Amino acid sequence: MNYSILYKDTLLNDILPFWERYSIDTQYGGYFxxxxxxxxxxxxxKFIWLQGRQAWTFSMLYNKVEKNPKWLEIAKNGIDFLRxxxxxxxxxxxFSVTQKGEPLVQPYNIFSDCFAAMAFSQYAIxxxxxxxxxxxxxxxxxxxQRIDNPKGNxxxxxxxxxxxxxxxxMILSNLVLELEGVxxxxxxxxxxxxxxxxVMEIFLDKKTxxxxxxxxxxxxxxxxxxxxxxxxxxGIEAMWFMIDIGVRKRDSELINKATDTILKILEHSWxxxxxxxxxxxxxKGYPLQQLEWDQKLWWVxxxxxxxxxxxYEHTQKDEVFNWYQKVHNYSWSHFSDxxxxxxxxxxxxxxxxxxxxxxxxxxxxxxxxxxxxxxxKSFEKIEANNxxx
Amino acid sequence: MNYSILYKDTLLNDILPFWERYSIDTQYGGYFxxxxxxxxxxxxxKFIWLQGRQAWTFSMLYNKVEKNPKWLEIAKNGIDFLRxxxxxxxxxxxFSVTQKGEPLVQPYNIFSDCFAAMAFSQYAIxxxxxxxxxxxxxxxxxxxQRIDNPKGNxxxxxxxxxxxxxxxxMILSNLVLELEGVxxxxxxxxxxxxxxxxVMEIFLDKKTxxxxxxxxxxxxxxxxxxxxxxxxxxGIEAMWFMIDIGVRKRDSELINKATDTILKILEHSWxxxxxxxxxxxxxKGYPLQQLEWDQKLWWVxxxxxxxxxxxYEHTQKDEVFNWYQKVHNYSWSHFSDxxxxxxxxxxxxxxxxxxxxxxxxxxxxxxxxxxxxxxxKSFEKIEANNxxx
Numbered sequence: 128m129n130y131s132i133l134y135k136d137t138l139l140n141d142i143l144p145f146w147e148r149y150s151i152d153t154q155y156g157g158y159f160x161x162x163x164x165x166x167x168x169x170x171x172x173k174f175i176w177l178q179g180r181q182a183w184t185f186s187m188l189y190n191k192v193e194k195n196p197k198w199l200e201i202a203k204n205g206i207d208f209l210r211x212x213x214x215x216x217x218x219x220x221x222f223s224v225t226q227k228g229e230p231l232v233q234p235y236n237i238f239s240d241c242f243a244a245m246a247f248s249q250y251a252i253x254x255x256x257x258x259x260x261x262x263x264x265x266x267x268x269x270x271x272q273r274i275d276n277p278k279g280n281x282x283x284x285x286x287x288x289x290x291x292x293x294x295x296x297m298i299l300s301n302l303v304l305e306l307e308g309v310x311x312x313x314x315x316x317x318x319x320x321x322x323x324x325x326v327m328e329i330f331l332d333k334k335t336x337x338x339x340x341x342x343x344x345x346x347x348x349x350x351x352x353x354x355x356x357x358x359x360x361x362g363i364e365a366m367w368f369m370i371d372i373g374v375r376k377r378d379s380e381l382i383n384k385a386t387d388t389i390l391k392i393l394e395h396s397w398x399x400x401x402x403x404x405x406x407x408x409x410x411k412g413y414p415l416q417q418l419e420w421d422q423k424l425w426w427v428x429x430x431x432x433x434x435x436x437x438x439y440e441h442t443q444k445d446e447v448f449n450w451y452q453k454v455h456n457y458s459w460s461h462f463s464d465x466x467x468x469x470x471x472x473x474x475x476x477x478x479x480x481x482x483x484x485x486x487x488x489x490x491x492x493x494x495x496x497x498x499x500x501x502x503x504k505s506f507e508k509i510e511a512n513n514x515x516x
Numbered sequence: 517m518n519y520s521i522l523y524k525d526t527l528l529n530d531i532l533p534f535w536e537r538y539s540i541d542t543q544y545g546g547y548f549x550x551x552x553x554x555x556x557x558x559x560x561x562k563f564i565w566l567q568g569r570q571a572w573t574f575s576m577l578y579n580k581v582e583k584n585p586k587w588l589e590i591a592k593n594g595i596d597f598l599r600x601x602x603x604x605x606x607x608x609x610x611f612s613v614t615q616k617g618e619p620l621v622q623p624y625n626i627f628s629d630c631f632a633a634m635a636f637s638q639y640a641i642x643x644x645x646x647x648x649x650x651x652x653x654x655x656x657x658x659x660x661q662r663i664d665n666p667k668g669n670x671x672x673x674x675x676x677x678x679x680x681x682x683x684x685x686m687i688l689s690n691l692v693l694e695l696e697g698v699x700x701x702x703x704x705x706x707x708x709x710x711x712x713x714x715v716m717e718i719f720l721d722k723k724t725x726x727x728x729x730x731x732x733x734x735x736x737x738x739x740x741x742x743x744x745x746x747x748x749x750x751g752i753e754a755m756w757f758m759i760d761i762g763v764r765k766r767d768s769e770l771i772n773k774a775t776d777t778i779l780k781i782l783e784h785s786w787x788x789x790x791x792x793x794x795x796x797x798x799x800k801g802y803p804l805q806q807l808e809w810d811q812k813l814w815w816v817x818x819x820x821x822x823x824x825x826x827x828y829e830h831t832q833k834d835e836v837f838n839w840y841q842k843v844h845n846y847s848w849s850h851f852s853d854x855x856x857x858x859x860x861x862x863x864x865x866x867x868x869x870x871x872x873x874x875x876x877x878x879x880x881x882x883x884x885x886x887x888x889x890x891x892x893k894s895f896e897k898i899e900a901n902n903x904x905x
């Protein structure tokens with residue numbers, strides 16, 4: 128099968144039309160993301176993560192695939208909404224707002240800011256708008272300023288157990304490449320070095336080869352629920368960010384280490400009984416706090432497809448391609464919905480649809496199109512390479 | 517089958533021995549609650565909800581079943597720990613602390629205070645200790661003071677959508693009866709009237725006969741994720757609190773209305789495919805935010821057994837008994853673990869064990885023994901009644 132064509136076709140003829148058709152709020156601006164299986168809006172709340180992510184997706188595709196004015200218009204719809212209603216006076220982004228833009232949930236979650244910054248940066252590249260470029264930069268530096276206490280006053284943990292989370296260093300390694308156009312190269316290099324060190328030295332456990340979701344500041348482990356937590360999808364996603372950085376730095380050692388880590392995580396978190404990758408695991412195999420631990424989530428599987436495609440593109444290892452095919456077969460046969468379009472988001476352990484939706488509070492126009500784009504581009508190179516042989 | 521004997525036997529010879537044997541921290545005081553299937557401690561963190569609940573359970577059994585000095589000693593172990601480490605200087609109770617009692621999670625959760633107050637009150641009845649009685653009272657009034665903003669500074673919702681939650685009015689209806697010994701009768705009656713009104717007029721929806729988990733202050737509904745949320749176990753549990761109040765007030769109308777509501781909720785939330793009661797539902801049938809919505813939880817089923825036993829005790833309706841038997845058969849065949857003792861807490865939709873534990877962050881020595889005690893006492897009366905006929 129020609130995978131590059133499958134991914135390209137699905138992106139352009141299935142995924143994007145779904146969001147173009149159903150998600151645009153022409154009345155108040157921004158996007159609806161709570162869409163049922165058929166694309167019908169079942170809730171109108173606007174989650175800032177997903178507003179930023181969709182504006183980013185359409186800007187990025189405009190920049191990298193085709194100067195389609197419709198895509199730029201859709202991106203603008205989200206950018207305008209974010210600028211008007213996304214943040215408080217201090218420039219901290221809310222977690223969610225109503226359809227009309229009234230604040231619903233306070234800026235306790237720094238990833239709202241991360242996705243807004245990504246959106247602003249890609250949109251600024253598309254439009255060359257200096258004001259938006261500046262906004263991307265301000266938002267980025269505001270994130271860095273909050274890095275040691277991202278939840279601010281909403282932090283409920285005391286300082287007794289100073290665990291640090293993987294999400295922020297991981298996101299930064301991607302965010303900084305996204306913001307290359309608006310940051311100085313000194314700033315970019317500094318943040319790249321910081322995040323490689325965090326991801327590959329602090330959070331990657333030497334002994335098991337796995338990424339831990341929370342560690343003590345020196346990378347050592349704490350024997351507690353949070354300290355034992357593994358989030359396989361997060362770990363694997365971070366590895367394709369590392370491969371991107373490895374390619375940029377021509378650092379084949381980093382690419383190889385990232386590839387090995389993908390395989391380690393997959394071997395550890397593949398469900399041998401029903402197939403698919405577990406959502407959460409406990410490093411010691413103890414019972415988890417996360418009741419959804421055994422569910423199969425769309426983004427975990429799509430990030431894994433991207434990571435494996437990139438790893439194979441750069442290493443050509445058979446073992447990587449075998450895993451790619453295994454995850455491909457599971458993902459395309461379980462998540463994809465050829466009948467109604469787009470992908471389901473949430474399956475139970477057995478692989479049955481758990482929530483009959485295409486979008487919600489966390490699933491928007493982001494992981495599916497981004498993975499389709501990334502896999503399309505990787506397979507184009509893989510296939511061209513094979514052809515040459 | 518003689519149900520009263522089943523419940524009494526299970527309480528005294530299975531459930532209590534399990535917690536007596538495995539949960540006592542003889543080194544630092546308080547209780548371990550993270551116990552695996554066999555009772556082995558897999559995590560030592562101490563969750564204040566569960567410290568209070570276990571101290572309450574052993575005090576209550578001492579007061580109502582038998583003046584067993586071992587039970588009082590176990591209760592004291594938790595009471596001492598709560599007094600030393602449970603709260604901050606303002607008397608607000610932490611959510612969790614380390615094994616040694618160092619604060620881990622700040623007092624953002626007012627139910628920590630509710631379960632501490634219940635524990636202090638029952639222990640004060642057992643010991644006639646004036647200082648503990650005073651502590652129960654102070655804690656209770658501190659809860660009332662926080663009632664309009666229970667999360668304080670940790671509240672992330674803005675005032676845009678002023679939803680109020682069901683948990684607090686529901687808990688108050690039980691808490692106030694628990695604290696009868698330490699409060700003036702005027703205070704008790706006032707809080708009883710308040711909670712009957714809240715539960716039966718504001719949160720009980722006239723049209724559907726269901727309890728909503730979040731409503732606007734006048735009881736009207738908001739078409740949003742939280743506004744559509746149903747928590748069947750909560751609704752049913754509140755109904756047995758209402759029956760207790762109905763008995764106390766000799767208000768048969770309240771008892772009948774509570775009974776009807778139990779049946780309505782059960783009809784709406786019973787899983788016709790696999791059996792058991794869903795954990796969460798959306799009032800409009802839309803996809804939920806709670807990924808665990810279809811799981812079967814121990815406390816939901818135990819609270820339902822208590823509610824149906826009490827409803828049958830006071831109404832003798834066949835329909836109630838038929839439901840009792842259905843829930844009984846499901847619960848005893850799925851949650852009970854005759855091999856290793858105590859009950860499993862978390863099953864998947866299909867009824868298989870999801871987490872191989874007897875205790876964790878939320879499951880401690882509370883729902884199982886309380887339900888065993890309540891059902892034992894109800895069936896004693898039901899069986900005595902039948903005998904007389």
